[in-house]
Amino acid sequence: MLLSLAIGLALGVFLTLLAVPALRYEIAESANLLTRVLAYGFLLVPVAVVTVLKSPMPVTHTTGLVAGATVVLATSAQSYTGTPMPYVWLAAATLFGCAAARIMQKERAVVRP
Secondary structure (H helix, E strand, O other): OHHHHHHHHHHHHHHHHHHHHHHHHHHOOOOOHHHHHHHOOOOHHHHHHHHHHHOOOHHHHHHHHHHHHHHHHHHHHHHHHOOOHHHHHHHHHHHHHHHHHHHHHHHHHOOOO
16 A cells, blocks of 8 residues: 555656646646646546556555545645645546446456356
8 A cells, every 4th residue: 555655646746747837827828638638637547547457456556546646736736726626526536437447347357148
């Protein structure tokens, strides 16, 4: 759990390095789709989905990854957005989507007569 949390914190730092310049474009109102994807940390979603599908301990690893990245993103970008809620909602939606992806993977593995 601690390793996945540390990886999540490192991923959060990386996503923050991408998000802060994009948030400056958001403030200047010259945003496009790419800056919105970077600014609000949507790159967390594919990383989390790959983690939940490939990990030997999917719940622990994905939760640590998403929690760590969300803490870093929300605290660093709060001065730009005014609230950490976009990142909290992103984390909740990501975990919900990862659970659905894991369920779908398990259902495909079940052999039905």
